[in-house]
Amino acid sequence: EIVLTQSPATLSLSPGERATLSCRASQSISFYLAWYQQKPGRAPRLLIYDAVNRATGIPARFSASGSGTDFTLTISSLEPEDFATYYCQQRFNWLTFGGGTRVEIK
Amino acid sequence: QVHLQESGPGLVTPSQTLSLTCTVSGDSTKNGDFYWGWVRQPPGKGLEWIGYIYYTGSDYYNPSLRRRVSLLVDTTKNQVSLRLGSVTAADTAVYYCVRVLSDAFDVWGQGTMVTVSS
Numbered sequence: 001e002i003v004l005t006q007s008p009a010t011l012s013l014s015p016g017e018r019a020t021l022s023c024r025a026s027q028s029i030s031f032y033l034a035w036y037q038q039k040p041g042r043a044p045r046l047l048i049y050d051a052v053n054r055a056t057g058i059p060a061r062f063s064a065s066g067s068g069t070d071f072t073l074t075i076s077s078l079e080p081e082d083f084a085t086y087y088c089q090q091r092f093n094w095l096t097f098g099g100g101t102r103v104e105i106k
Numbered sequence: 107q108v109h110l111q112e113s114g115p116g117l118v119t120p121s122q123t124l125s126l127t128c129t130v131s132g133d134s135t136k137n138g139d140f141y142w143g144w145v146r147q148p149p150g151k152g153l154e155w156i157g158y159i160y161y162t163g164s165d166y167y168n169p170s171l172r173r174r175v176s177l178l179v180d181t182t183k184n185q186v187s188l189r190l191g192s193v194t195a196a197d198t199a200v201y202y203c204v205r206v207l208s209d210a211f212d213v214w215g216q217g218t219m220v221t222v223s224s
Contacts, residue, residue, distance in 0.1 A: 001169075034210040036153075043202055043214035044153065055212060087153055091209030094169060095155040 002026055004088050004098035012106040019075040021101045023088035028068045032092040035064055035073045038100075039084045047086075048073065078103070108132040110203040110215035118197075118222050124190040128203030128215060135181050136161045141206035142179060142186040146199040147217075154199075158206045159186060193222045 003026040013019055023033065031051040036044040046055040048064040051071060061076045075082055083105050088098040114126035128142070135142055143158025157167035159177040167175050174191045190197060198221050205213035 032209070036211070043217050044211070045214070046210055046212045049208065049210040049212075055210075089153070089155075089210070095209060097153040097155070099152050 002029060002090055002093050002096055004090055004096060006086075006088060006098035006101045008101060009099070010102045010104060012104050013078055014106045015078050015080055017078050019073075019078055019082070019103055021073040021075075021086055021103075023066075023071040023073070023098050025069045025071075025090060025092075029090045029092035031067045032090055033066070033071050034089045034091070036087045036089065037082075037084050038087065044087065075103075108205065108213045110205065110213060112201060112203050112215045112218040114218060114220070116219060116221060118193055118220060119224055120194055120222055121192055124188070124193050124197060124220055124222070126188045126201055126203075126218065126220070128186045128188075130184045130186070130205075133205070133213075135179050135184050135186060139207065141166075143177065143204050143206050143211075144186075144188045145202045145204050145211060145214075146197075147202070148196075148199045156188065156190075156201075158204075195222050198222045 005024045007022045033051045035048040038044040047058050064073045085100045085102045087100045109131045111129045118124045141158040141160050144156040147153050159165040159179050176189045178187045200217040200219050202217045203215035204211040
């Protein structure tokens with residue numbers, strides 16, 4: 001099973017700041033990585049697929065990079081609605097999720 | 107706009123079978139571009155993929171659940187159903203119906219909470 005490790009577990013930032021979230025795979029997964037945003041009590045929302053592609057309707061302040069084992073999700077300038085938990089998910093070998101990074105208001 | 111609606115019992119007795127249905131609107135389960143599946147989330151924890159199915163009946167399951175889970179697609183009703191047998195408290199979770207595009211979950215239902223308890 002491919003294990004995805006997300007860091008940090010919690011990120012405390014202020015609106016307007018830049019957020020950088022990491023997802024590391026236990027083995028190479030090429031570019032087969034997606035990112036999701038989840039707010040409390042809500043279903044997750046697809047943000048990024050295949051490592052770098054924004055899903056339909058996702059604002060340009062969300063960007064992502066990486067391949068192989070190391071991936072990054074960047075939010076260029078945090079809006080109030082961006083404070084949430086973010087999950088990465090691989091599709092290289094079956095489908096597994098990372099443990100999540102919570103982005104909270106500082 | 108695509109909408110997925112989960113339905114089913116909110117309480118299941120240990121060792122019994124959990125059964126949920128997802129009704130799809132705004133799209134067709136016969137749409138060859140997508141699979142249809144389920145993801146769950148225990149309270150306060152992360153996400154776990156359960157499985158997904160194509161309109162032809164081809165199905166794929168999380169290896170950790172494969173022995174207990176089955177999915178069915180009913181294209182006439184535009185529904186996908188989940189059955190999970192021999193449940194324990196560890197199966198208590200919010201269960202989400204999902205549309206699957208290239209192994210990413212691009213549309214989610216609102217989720218339904220299922221508690222396993224006697």
